[in-house]
Amino acid sequence: MHALLDPQEMARADRYAVETGVASFTLMERAGTAVADAVARFPLPTRVVVLCGPGNNGGDGFVAARVLAQRGFRVRVALLGEAARLTGDAAKAAAKWRGPVEEPAVLDLTEAGVIVDALFGAGLARDLDGAAKALVQRMAASGRPIIAVDLPSGLDGATGKVRGAAAQAKETVTFFRRKPGHLLEPGRRLCGRVRVADIGIPEAALAVIRPQAFVNMPDLWQDAFPLPAAMGHKYDRGHAVVVSGGPWTSGAAHLAAKGALRAGAGLVTVACPPAALPLHAASYAALMPRPVADAADLALLLADRRLGTVVLGPGLGAGAATRALIDAAAPGRRLVLDADALTSYEGAPWAVAAVAGRSAGLIVTPHEGEFARLFRGDREVLEAPSKLARTRAAARRLGAVVVLKGPDTVVAAPDGRAAIAENAPAFLATAGAGDVLAGIATGLLAQGMPVFEAACAAVWLHGAAACSAGPGLVADDLPEALRAVYAELYEKLGG
Numbered sequence: 001m002h003a004l005l006d007p008q009e010m011a012r013a014d015r016y017a018v019e020t021g022v023a024s025f026t027l028m029e030r031a032g033t034a035v036a037d038a039v040a041r042f043p044l045p046t047r048v049v050v051l052c053g054p055g056n057n058g059g060d061g062f063v064a065a066r067v068l069a070q071r072g073f074r075v076r077v078a079l080l081g082e083a084a085r086l087t088g089d090a091a092k093a094a095a096k097w098r099g100p101v102e103e104p105a106v107l108d109l110t111e112a113g114v115i116v117d118a119l120f121g122a123g124l125a126r127d128l129d130g131a132a133k134a135l136v137q138r139m140a141a142s143g144r145p146i147i148a149v150d151l152p153s154g155l156d157g158a159t160g161k162v163r164g165a166a167a168q169a170k171e172t173v174t175f176f177r178r179k180p181g182h183l184l185e186p187g188r189r190l191c192g193r194v195r196v197a198d199i200g201i202p203e204a205a206l207a208v209i210r211p212q213a214f215v216n217m218p219d220l221w222q223d224a225f226p227l228p229a230a231m232g233h234k235y236d237r238g239h240a241v242v243v244s245g246g247p248w249t250s251g252a253a254h255l256a257a258k259g260a261l262r263a264g265a266g267l268v269t270v271a272c273p274p275a276a277l278p279l280h281a282a283s284y285a286a287l288m289p290r291p292v293a294d295a296a297d298l299a300l301l302l303a304d305r306r307l308g309t310v311v312l313g314p315g316l317g318a319g320a321a322t323r324a325l326i327d328a329a330a331p332g333r334r335l336v337l338d339a340d341a342l343t344s345y346e347g348a349p350w351a352v353a354a355v356a357g358r359s360a361g362l363i364v365t366p367h368e369g370e371f372a373r374l375f376r377g378d379r380e381v382l383e384a385p386s387k388l389a390r391t392r393a394a395a396r397r398l399g400a401v402v403v404l405k406g407p408d409t410v411v412a413a414p415d416g417r418a419a420i421a422e423n424a425p426a427f428l429a430t431a432g433a434g435d436v437l438a439g440i441a442t443g444l445l446a447q448g449m450p451v452f453e454a455a456c457a458a459v460w461l462h463g464a465a466a467c468s469a470g471p472g473l474v475a476d477d478l479p480e481a482l483r484a485v486y487a488e489l490y491e492k493l494g495g
């Protein structure tokens with residue numbers, strides 16, 4: 001699994017390496033050498049400017065400068081702060097750099113072939129201001145390619161937020177594992193291409209750290225992925241129910257239903273107002289439309305316990321009628337709540353927590369607007385320091401798995417496990433895409449996949465389907481595109 005380490009966890013990995021016999025200066029030497037390797041891969045990087053900061057990030061910069069000079073590059077080094085104030089490994093690395101150490105102010109950064117940004121990394125402790133901020137802004141304005149050491153300076157590795165200023169990097173070289181800030185926007189864009197260098201920290205450090213945040217990739221959930229059993233029948237693959245709005249808003253439920261079917265649910269029933277029956281009947285022939293006028297009708301339909309997974313929200317309308325449908329569906333069933341279902345609980349996350357408590361597992365899939373409405377007034381959730389922290393706080397509050405959508409969709413479980421997606425193309429932001437995602441999650445839940453894993457898999461499959469469909473995508477393409485993604489996944493998982 002691809003773990004993500006926050007700065008504290010990374011410091012723990014560092015200590016673990018030292019405890020198990022790796023000298024900390026060796027880590028710095030390898031880190032600086034990895035940066036030098038990245039510079040050397042650039043086209044014609046003959047003139048290199050290395051901007052070093054006052055801590056170990058600057059130390060990596062001094063090592064990179066030395067290695068590059070030894071390899072014949074013309075290197076100039078500037079230090080933000082005084083050389084006399086460097087300590088520990090950074091002081092040692094600076095002492096091994098034999099060339100001049102200049103004032104940043106005297107350098108014309110626009111003349112650099114490549115700039116190495118080694119000002120601040122994991123130790124960024126507050127917003128940049130004064131000389132540090134001015135230097136980062138000059139670097140950004142230089143227009144020269146930048147290779148960032150660990151993180152673009154000013155980017156917070158835990159949150160992905162910019163603290164004061166940060167310069168767009170062409171490439172970022174980080175160490176051992178990526179950090180959440182490499183995936184969370186705007187950090188992801190600022191990093192450019194991210195390389196992870198092995199600097200000799202033992203993998204066993206992860207068993208000690210027990211990280212709880214991961215990149216959302218198949219290795220995170222593939223062991224729980226429901227491959228169809230050779231001797232199975234459709235009921236083994238679950239019976240999902242999509243609750244639809246009336247004829248004018250039935251498209252959203254329709255997209256969710258297709259998502260659930262293509263994700264592998266054995267059967268999908270669409271519970272819809274009678275006026276919407278013909279529309280659903282005319283879509284996929286495989287869908288089973290049933291007339292459901294209100295919550296009492298839904299309860300009757302769901303009396304068949306095989307209908308164990310229900311998605312509500314897409315195109316349903318927000319308000320009391322939707323809350324009543326949710327109350328009818330919740331007891332003992334696995335639920336996905338999206339869109340209007342979430343807006344129906346504006347400012348009342350405790351009510352969703354109550355639904356979660358009655359259910360057999362709940363996934364909620366808000367976008368940022370729905371999230372803000374649901375948690376209105378809940379400062380602990382809304383003001384948590386990052387998208388990752390907000391999603392985790394929300395999951396704890398609701399006792400449910402939360403999927404907070406966007407270019408960097410975060411999935412979090414109440415127990416703290418979290419995954420950040422990196423496979424969604426920008427053109428996935430199109431009307432109805434969210435409805436398909438809710439449907440895919442429902443289809444996976446219906447097949448018995450555990451709730452957190454189902455949510456993570458749904459997000460990854462959704463992104464992969466979009467990539468497979470390509471630019472020009474409309475939401476209707478996503479369920480169809482899932483076929484190619486499944487073909488590859490089944491092949492890989494031996495299904």
Ligand SMILES: NC(=O)C1=CN([C@@H]2O[C@H](COP(=O)(O)OP(=O)(O)OC[C@H]3O[C@@H](n4cnc5c(N)ncnc54)[C@H](OP(=O)(O)O)[C@@H]3O)[C@@H](O)[C@H]2O)[C@@H](O)CC1
Pocket residue numbers: 010011013014027028031053054055056057058059060119120121122123124125126127128129132149150151175199
């Ligand atoms: N962990 C590992 O395994 C390995 C880590 N390695 C490397 O170490 C890096 C982390 O080093 P680090 O901890 O020394 O922190 P770093 O990023 O240099 O910054 C600290 C300095 O900046 C200062 N400062 C902070 N904020 C500021 C602000 N807003 N404005 C102005 N100043 C500010 C702060 O000063 P102070 O807060 O004390 O005033 C302090 O002097 C990591 O990113 C990686 O590159 C590798 O060598 C390989 C192994």
Ligand SMILES: Nc1ncnc2c1ncn2[C@@H]1O[C@H](COP(=O)(O)OP(=O)(O)O)[C@@H](O)[C@H]1O
Pocket residue numbers: 339367405406407408409424425426427428429430431432433434435436437462
């Ligand atoms: N900039 C982006 N890059 C990639 N994916 C995005 C971006 N913005 C939104 N998405 C994704 O597009 C989908 C949009 O869903 P949603 O906002 O619910 O729209 P709708 O209600 O129209 O279906 C979500 O899966 C979200 O993660």
Ligand SMILES: [K+]
Pocket residue numbers: 057117118119120121148149150151152153
């Ligand atoms: K940096």
